[in-house]
Amino acid sequence: xxxxxxxxxxxxxxIIITRGLAFVIQVFVFAYFISxxxxxxxxxxWEYYSIGSVVTTIASISFVIGYDxxxxxxxxxxxxxxxxxxxxxxxxxxxxxxxxxxxxxxxxPMFTVIVIFWGFNQPLSIASALLxxxxxxxxxxxxxxxxxxxxxxxxxFDVVIALLELAVSRASIALYPLQRLPDYVKGxxxxxxVSLASWNAWSSLAFxxxxxxNIAALGAFVAVFLGLGAAFYFRRLEGGIYA
Amino acid sequence: xSTITFERTGKRFxxxxxxxxxxxxxxxxxxxxxxxxxxxxxxxLMLMMGTVYRPTSGTITVNGFDVVxxxxxxxxxxxxxxxxxxxxxxxxxxxxxxxxxKMTTTFDKDERRRRVEDVLKALDLWESRKxxxxxxxxxxxxxxxxxxxxxxxxxxxxxxxxxxFLDVPSRLLVWKMIxxxxxxxxxxxxxxxMMDEAERxxxxxxxxxxxxxxxxxxxxxxxxxxxxxxVLELTLNDGSEFRPDMLTKFPEVRDVKKQDNKILVxxxxxxxxxxxxxxxxxxxxxxxxxxxxxxxxxxxVFLTYTGQRLE
Numbered sequence: 017x018x019x020x021x022x023x024x025x026x027x028x029x030x031i032i033i034t035r036g037l038a039f040v041i042q043v044f045v046f047a048y049f050i051s052x053x054x055x056x057x058x059x060x061x062w063e064y065y066s067i068g069s070v071v072t073t074i075a076s077i078s079f080v081i082g083y084d085x086x087x088x089x090x091x092x093x094x095x096x097x098x099x100x101x102x103x104x105x106x107x108x109x110x111x112x113x114x115x116x117x118x119x120x121x122x123x124x125p126m127f128t129v130i131v132i133f134w135g136f137n138q139p140l141s142i143a144s145a146l147l148x149x150x151x152x153x154x155x156x157x158x159x160x161x162x163x164x165x166x167x168x169x170x171x172x173f174d175v176v177i178a179l180l181e182l183a184v185s186r187a188s189i190a191l192y193p194l195q196r197l198p199d200y201v202k203g204x205x206x207x208x209x210v211s212l213a214s215w216n217a218w219s220s221l222a223f224x225x226x227x228x229x230n231i232a233a234l235g236a237f238v239a240v241f242l243g244l245g246a247a248f249y250f251r252r253l254e255g256g257i258y259a
Numbered sequence: 260x261s262t263i264t265f266e267r268t269g270k271r272f273x274x275x276x277x278x279x280x281x282x283x284x285x286x287x288x289x290x291x292x293x294x295x296x297x298x299x300x301x302x303x304l305m306l307m308m309g310t311v312y313r314p315t316s317g318t319i320t321v322n323g324f325d326v327v328x329x330x331x332x333x334x335x336x337x338x339x340x341x342x343x344x345x346x347x348x349x350x351x352x353x354x355x356x357x358x359x360x361k362m363t364t365t366f367d368k369d370e371r372r373r374r375v376e377d378v379l380k381a382l383d384l385w386e387s388r389k390x391x392x393x394x395x396x397x398x399x400x401x402x403x404x405x406x407x408x409x410x411x412x413x414x415x416x417x418x419x420x421x422x423x424f425l426d427v428p429s430r431l432l433v434w435k436m437i438x439x440x441x442x443x444x445x446x447x448x449x450x451x452x453m454m455d456e457a458e459r460x461x462x463x464x465x466x467x468x469x470x471x472x473x474x475x476x477x478x479x480x481x482x483x484x485x486x487x488x489x490v491l492e493l494t495l496n497d498g499s500e501f502r503p504d505m506l507t508k509f510p511e512v513r514d515v516k517k518q519d520n521k522i523l524v525x526x527x528x529x530x531x532x533x534x535x536x537x538x539x540x541x542x543x544x545x546x547x548x549x550x551x552x553x554x555x556x557x558x559x560v561f562l563t564y565t566g567q568r569l570e
Contacts, residue, residue, distance in 0.1 A: 020358070024349075096345035099309040100362045101334040 017102055021081065021114025022121065032122060035073075039126045043069055056193060064218060066130045068190035071149060071214040074123045075185050078153040079177060081115030082160025086173050089164070108161070108246045115157035120150055136221045144226035145217035151234035152213035156184070158241030165248045183208075190214035209237045262287055262322065263308065263415065263446070269316035270303050270470075277303040278470040281317070285448065290441050292461030293450040294561065300470035301450035302342060305417050308448075309339045321415065338363065338413035342420040342450075344404035348393030352384055352403045355392060359407045374410045381436065382406055382429075397424040402433070409436050416445045422456060434460050454557045464557065468565040481560045487513025487525035488555035488563075491533065495520050496546040505543060506536060520548075529554065 043066050051062035088094040102110070127146070136142060163180065167173040187201050188208035197205055205211055216230040263285040270278040278300040285291050293301045306312045308319055310330040318325060324332040346355045356375040360366055366374070379385045382402045392400055401424045408416045418437065422430040437460060441447045451457050457464050458478050465475040474481060482488065495501060503515035506524055511532050514525040526532060529552045540547060561567075 017362075091345075092341065092343060093345050093347065095306060095311050096339070096341060098311045099334060099337065099339050101331065102362070103331050 017097075017107060017110030018114035018117060021084070021111060022118045024084070024118065032125075035122075036125060039069060039073060040129070043130070054196070056196070059193060060222075061193075063134055063222060064193065065191055066134065067145075067218045067221060068214045070123055070127050070130055071152065071210060071217055072185045072188070072190045073126060074119045074149050074153050075156050075210050075213075076181060077119040077122050078115055078156035079160045079181050081111065081118075081157045082164040082173075082177055084115075085111065085161055085164040086167075086170070090170065104249075105246070108249055109242070112154060112157040112161060112242055112245065115160070116150060116153035119153040119157070120146075123149070131221070134221070138221075138224050141220040141224045141226070144220035144231075148213040148216040148220070148231055148234055151231065151238055152209055155209055155234065155237040155241050158238065158243075158245040159184075161245035162241060162248050165245070185210050188214065209234060212237070263448075264320045265304070265308075265317070266319070267317035268304075268307065268314050268319055270300075270307055270312060271315045276470050278307070278314075281467075281470070281472050283465055283472055283475055285446060288441060288444060288446055290437070290447040290449065290460055290462050292457035292464040293448060293467055294452070294454075294457045294464050294557070295450075295467035296452055296567070299452075299467045301467055302419055303470075304467070305339060305419055305448070305450060308333075308415075309337050309417065310334055336414040337417060338408040338411045338415070339417040340405045340408045340419065340421060342423060344392070344400040346392045346400060346403055349391055351389045351391055352379065352395070352399075352406075353388040355403055356406055356410050360410055363411050363413070378406045378410045378436075382409075382432065398426065398429060401425055402429065405433055405436075409440060412440060412443060412445060414445060415448070416440055417448045417450075419450045420452070421449060422453070430456075454561070458557050466561060466564050468567075473564045474560075478557060481557065482555040483527060485527075485555045485559050485563045487527065488559050489526055489529040490553040491524040491526060491529050491536065492549075492551040492553070493522040493524065493536075493540070493547055494549040495522065495540070496548055498522060498545075500543075501540075501545065505539060509535065527555075 047062055047065040047069070051065065054061045085094070088097065098107070127149070130136075131142060159180070160177065163177055164173065167176055187205050188210035189197070189205050190210050190213075194202060194205060212230045212234050216227045216234075220226045265281050265283050268278060268281045269276065281300075281304065293304065295301050303312060307314050308321065308326060310326050310333050313327055318327075320326070321333045321336055324336075326333050347358075350358065353375055356378070357371050360371045360374065364371075376385065379388050382405075384399065384402055384406070387395070387399065392403055395403070401422075405418065405421050408418065416437070421437065422433050425433060434456070437447055437449065449456070449460055462477060463475060464478055464481055466473040466481075474484070476484070498517060498520040501517060501522060503517065506512050506515050509526070509532060511528050512524055512526045516523040516525075524536065533550070533552065537547060537550070
């Protein structure tokens with residue numbers, strides 16, 4: 017089931033190429049330009065922004081699984097998938113995992129570009145950054161699935177998921193440091209899962225100092241939304257016990 | 260062995276009883292036709308049996324496995340071909356079937372390919388096996404949907420309107436393949452609102468209306484329940500001496516009407532009774548110019564049980 021979701025990514029290679037190009041332009045044109053305007057002592061803003069861009073991209077891609085499941089439910093494909101000999105537990109974890117792996121595969125080339133460009137070469141730091149990105153992707157897919165099965169109309173779903181994506185990704189410290197954020201964002205930004213992941217990725221890569229507390233918080237984020245996703249899923253589908 | 264038992268099964272969506280107090284036992288290796296108009300509850304019955312919907316009352320067991328308590332065991336036994344094709348539009352017909360087999364069987368790559376190739380060739384889809392399903396016509400897509408179950412060959416094969424959107428040759432082909440599936444050991448359930456499909460394909464027909472089971476017998480038995488449903492039309496050279504009581508003495512004859520030289524006999528078991536009637540009239544000196552027997556159709560049966568026409 018997870019492989020099915022991963023394979024979806026490779027059916028539309030042009031999306032990877034265009035999004036990849038957009039990322040390159042954002043980091044090497046836009047970020048370079050504004051980094052010449054922003055000076056924060058002890059912070060290489062261009063480097064900070066580059067890492068944050070990868071993290072926000074992975075969050076954004078992880079939301080796509082929500083659209084997939086909503087469409088499948090609308091088109092009736094979900095009924096078919098639910099008749100396959102796969103337990104509901106495997107089904108929900110498989111879908112979330114598939115969405116997360118897909119997001120990771122999608123962003124790996126961008127991550128590689130950043131790692132090479134900035135010369136990050138500590139394997140443990142790279143692994144720590146990837147772990148936080150994977151946990152973020154896994155949690156966001158759970159969140160997107162929860163939303164896909166709890167919102168009933170297509171228009172409402174589009175609006176809600178867009179707002180949620182905006183809140184999670186933009187109201188975070190992924191692209192701009194906390195001290196430069198407006199006051200109305202400062203209060204919530206530290207709690208965004210994107211903030212947790214980007215902070216750990218940045219501190220791991222730039223300072224070889226993984227933030228274990230952040231990783232634990234991301235683990236909790238995954239558990240909560242995977243559980244919520246599963247609960248809503250079964251309630252919505254009425255499809256038997258949580259086997 | 261794949262006996263399916265619905266025991267006072269019900270499914271409620273809000274205030275609507277989609278299925279109510281539905282009880283039936285489907286025997287091993289039989290082809291059961293579920294006949295009913297759109298909205299009768301046929302698809303809901305199938306989705307409950309396929310563990311997609313949970314019954315709100317009663318039970319459903321498949322080979323002794325309860326669909327609510329042991330859904331995983333049930334899913335391993337059943338394959339459902341849906342009314343509207345449920346295929347991933349971006350995949351080709353070949354990939355749809357290959358993926359379906361990958362998910363439902365333990366066949367290796369070669370066996371999967373062999374089965375998919377056999378069925379696609381039989382359904383005349385092999386040439387377009389690489390075409391993405393969203394580019395296919397409604398009929399082709401429907402054949403791919405049916406093919407999922409034909410390649411899988413599950414213990415219990417469920418087809419929801421298997422020949423909707425198909426042309427006549429394709430319909431005959433699909434029916435033949437469904438019968439083959441049963442011959443190879445599958446129990447087959449076919450939901451349909453087409454009389455000829457139910458009649459030609461099913462060994463037993465269950466009539467479903469407004470979520471309830473109305474009748475369940477072989478097509479012949481069901482036809483026999485329509486009293487006087489067959490019409491024997493006789494034309495005599497001279498009917499002036501004919502009296503209805505000459506024929507109403509037969510218990511199978513329900514009514515006799517005379518229109519000049521034409522005699523209309525409303526009866527059951529017309530094929531068996533016809534020689535006796537001809538003999539009786541000949542003995543009385545009547546010369547019969549023509550004989551025509553209109554048999555009871557499943558449509559008549561449906562009308563009798565539900566008070567409405569299907570098609």
